[in-house]
Every structure is written in C-alpha cells, then in structure tokens.
Amino acid sequence: xxxxxxxxxxxxxxxxxxxxxxxxxxxxxxxxxxxxxxxxxxxxxxxxxxxxxxxxxxxxxxxxxxxxxxxxxxxxxxxxxxxxxxxxxxxxxxxxxxxxxxxxxxxxxxxxxxxxxxxxxxxxxxxxxxxxxxxxxxxxxxxxxxxxxxxxxxxxxxxxxxxxxxxxxxxxxxxxxxxxxxxxxxxxxxxxxxxxxxxxxxxxxxxxxxxxxxxxxxxxxxxxxxxxxxxxxxxxxxxxxxxxxxxxxxxxxxxxxxxxxxxxxxxxxxxxxxxxxxxxxxxxxxxxxxxxxxxxxxxxxxxxxxxxxxxxxxxxxxxxxxxxxxxxxxxxxxxxxxxxxxxxxxxxxxxxxxxxxxxxxxxxxxxxxxxxxxxxxxxxxxxxxxxxxxxxxxxxxxxxxxxxxxxxxxxxxxxxxxxxxxxxxxxxxxxxxxxxxxxxxxxxxxxxxxxxxxxxxxxxxxxxxxxxxxxxxxxxxxxxxxxxxxxxxxxxxxxxxxxxxxxxxxxxxxxxxxxxxxxxxxxxxxxxxxxx
Numbered sequence: 003x004x005x006x007x008x009x010x011x012x013x014x015x016x017x018x019x020x021x022x023x024x025x026x027x028x029x030x031x032x033x034x035x036x037x038x039x040x041x042x043x044x045x046x047x048x049x050x051x052x053x054x055x056x057x058x059x060x061x062x063x064x065x066x067x068x069x070x071x072x073x074x075x076x077x078x079x080x081x082x083x084x085x086x087x088x089x090x091x092x093x094x095x096x097x098x099x100x101x102x103x104x105x106x107x108x109x110x111x112x113x114x115x116x117x118x119x120x121x122x123x124x125x126x127x128x129x130x131x132x133x134x135x136x137x138x139x140x141x142x143x144x145x146x147x148x149x150x151x152x153x154x155x156x157x158x159x160x161x162x163x164x165x166x167x168x169x170x171x172x173x174x175x176x177x178x179x180x181x182x183x184x185x186x187x188x189x190x191x192x193x194x195x196x197x198x199x200x201x202x203x204x205x206x207x208x209x210x211x212x213x214x215x216x217x218x219x220x221x222x223x224x225x226x227x228x229x230x231x232x233x234x235x236x237x238x239x240x241x242x243x244x245x246x247x248x249x250x251x252x253x254x255x256x257x258x259x260x261x262x263x264x265x266x267x268x269x270x271x272x273x274x275x276x277x278x279x280x281x282x283x284x285x286x287x288x289x290x291x292x293x294x295x296x297x298x299x300x301x302x303x304x305x306x307x308x309x310x311x312x313x314x315x316x317x318x319x320x321x322x323x324x325x326x327x328x329x330x331x332x333x334x335x336x337x338x339x340x341x342x343x344x345x346x347x348x349x350x351x352x353x354x355x356x357x358x359x360x361x362x363x364x365x366x367x368x369x370x371x372x373x374x375x376x377x378x379x380x381x382x383x384x385x386x387x388x389x390x391x392x393x394x395x396x397x398x399x400x401x402x403x404x405x406x407x408x409x410x411x412x413x414x415x416x417x418x419x420x421x422x423x424x425x426x427x428x429x430x431x432x433x434x435x436x437x438x439x440x441x442x443x444x445x446x447x448x449x450x451x452x453x454x455x456x457x458x459x460x461x462x463x464x465x466x467x468x469x470x471x472x473x474x475x476x477x478x479x480x481x482x483x484x485x486x487x488x489x490x491x492x493x494x495x496x497x498x499x500x501x502x503x504x505x506x507x508x509x510x511x512x513x514x515x516x517x518x519x520x521x522x523x524x525x526x527x528x529x530x531x532x533x534x
Contacts (some may be wrong), residue, residue, distance in 0.1 A: 077269025
C-alpha cells in the first residue's frame, strides 16, 4: 500500500479515536524531558480503538493494554528517583490539545512497575511481579478524584521512581479506572492502561516482594465494592476500597552492597538514524555520484517512508511527513540532474523537543524525599499550581508548534523547533486537526459522527450504531521513478475535509464548540442515576 493511501486512512480514522471521549497513554517525560510520541510505549495498534477501555479484565490486555504483550524496539533510560510523567490523550495523535479524558470519567489512578529480563521482548507483561509505586482515589481535601486532577493538568500524571530499587529493565504500567458506569447493571468499570519500557540506572539493590499478578488481582466478585462503586451517591461511601498491594515507597536505608554498574544494551537509538517517529527510525541513504545511484537513493527513501507510515500507529506520522521532505529533496535533485548526494548527508532531522516546565510535581512520596514516606495522594500543600488549561502552556511546549509544517518547508527548518512530546499534529497544515472526515469502511460500534449545527437532544440515549460509511476510492499513487529516466514527482492526493464534532457514548461533546453535557430530567432530579 502506498504511503499516501496509508496517510489517508490514518486521517480517516483519526476522528473516530475520540468519539467515545475515552483516553490512552501516548507518551511520557523523564524528569521533564519529553520522549517522542509513542516511543518506548506499548499501546494498541488498532487506531480506531486505541483509546477504548479494556474489554475483558481477566485477559492479558489488563497488563499493558491491547497489544501490550508485544514489546516495541525502543527503551527509554531513567534513574532511580527520577520523575516519570505520563501523558493521556483522548485523541492519541495530539490533534486536540488539552483533550485528555472526559469530565464524567471519574476514578482512581495507579502506577505499577515490573522488572523484566528484556523490555523489548514479547510475552512478559502479563503475570506476577507487579509492585505498586503510586495510588490515589478520591482526595477529600481537594474534593476531586485522581482523574479530575489529571484533567486539570492537561492529561499529565507525575510519579517518582523509588530510590532504592535495583537497576535493570522495567515495564512501568499506568492505570486509570473510570467509575462513571460502575453503578449500572451490569457494572462497567473502565480500565485504561498502558506501559512504558525503561532502563533504570540505579545503585540500589531492593527487590519489592509485595507483588501481584496482572491479570488476576482485580476480580468483579471479590472486589465488588470497588467495581460497583457509585460516584453519584451523595454522600459517597468513602473511603473508596482501593485495589492492589501496598504502595512501595522505598527504604531510607541504603544498601552497602557493592554492585557492578549495569549498562543499557537494548532499545537504544540505532546508529545512522537521522529521523524518528514513534519507534521507527529513518536511516541515511548511501552516498552516490551518478544517476543510477541517485534514483536508487530516492527509491530507498520512499520505501522507508512507507514503513514510517505503516508503523506510525495511533500517535500519527508527523515526522513521517518531515521525512517525506527529505525524499522529495532527493527526487528533485535527481530530476535536476544533480547526482551527488544525498543532500545534508547524516544530518539528524528529528525535531528537538524542549523540557516541559509546566508538568505537575510527583503525586507520590518516596523515602529519601521530603514529606511522609507513606503519603500516596497528591501533595496539595506543595504550592505548585496545576496546569488548568491548554492556553497556559508556553509557546515552546504548545501542541501547535508544528501546525505550520508543510511539504514546501525544509525538514531542517524544524530541527531547532522546541515543543513538548504532545506537539505533533497529524500530517501537515493542509490537514486541519479538527476537520477530519471519516473515510473508513468499518466505524467502531456506537460511534456517532456529527456535522456542524447538530446538538444532541436532551435525554438522548446512547447513539445507535451507524451504518459503516462507504470506503472511498484510494488516491492515485505517484508514478515510480524509473532510473535513469526522469519521473514525475509523486502526486499527493487531495483529501476531502469537513468540520465536524464528535459525541461520545456517554453523550459528552468533544468537538470544537462547547455544548452542555446532555442529561435527562430524571438525572437532573436524581444524580445517583449517573451518566449514560
């Protein structure tokens, strides 16, 4: 399949990612330093359902999410005591900055870790060995659930890694539990989980022993009080019966054991990688000095572009678009009979991501840090104001940083652009992030795509499953250059866009214009009935 067709399909399903107003863990920060979107993250490869909750809490998906048993090629380094900040998005590609989770999805947050022999290996997520480093449910002093604080902080949740655990490879599992449907019959507690692959640098020797098996530690019958908790009851039946083992905070005593320093040997950035998108790397083409070599390099570049798009996944291919500029430059040079290259050989084209200074502080306390070692709720006395709106993000971390990117702009021009890991917009400025039109033949069940001017009726029930839209004709593939003849430049197909809004299955509007959350008259009179 040609890259342009793949791009069109990614664009087509981008809108369905958020129609349910769910969420997914897409990227993370290490001590404020952003990692590339999707890099070192195990997440669903199903773009349409990437933000959906776990369907079966007894399945292996409960460990690291759908496709979480499959390792990715990159591993991000961190140190004992480092702060990890997880970013959640309703639209995984970051096309709707500030949209992290619907306000109705209230509930606890937890973070687990598991030591593994290899972070990139498959089939090592599910099973025993998970220890918990953070848990927060309802903070009575703030009057908020953990997910509400996440929403206040633009989808960010920060935790500190215990200081004393041993070095090595770990999976770090972030979990949100939305309780908005837990009081229904049957109960529908919704788990949103994902895992980061890290290499931990540490002089510690601790091996936490209070571990659980995932799946297994959550049971609808044994944990009925937690799984059916009614967030609409007034007053709520607090405290919330949290699940899982005791939170491991580390020890203030340091081991005197002499340990050989461990070095990361897997998941590193490959040599000669000049562009990164998620866990994909674009490699520099071989040097050439004749026409045959030039067209061979062009062919190689476009072949890598195809792989970039096909592996982009839910977070999108913003850097694939920048890579195409390199490919186009080589092809243009060949057409102009400039057969010495490749241009800017060896130059790293991956945009530089700036430290995000607006992230929330760690929500947990670890031994050796200030405060009680047993405190596991967010520190409301730290004096650090939460980020409450997308507008409060500085320009250097704005998700609009790449909004002006286009195929006519040199990829090198973005090398110095600073942004957060959330700063990738899909494709280019010619494809507005809020104006996708569904073009796929199989829309997810109950997804409702609405056009401007439509307001859901008050008291409406869950939207009925729409008929699958007809699959569009695939855009024409560009002509393949035949060396040594001069081929026509690849034609980028036009994609129809139309402004739309989306309504989630709970009736929440997540489009461009704020619309009151529709409730029935009965719900208004009796909040305990909950949301749809």
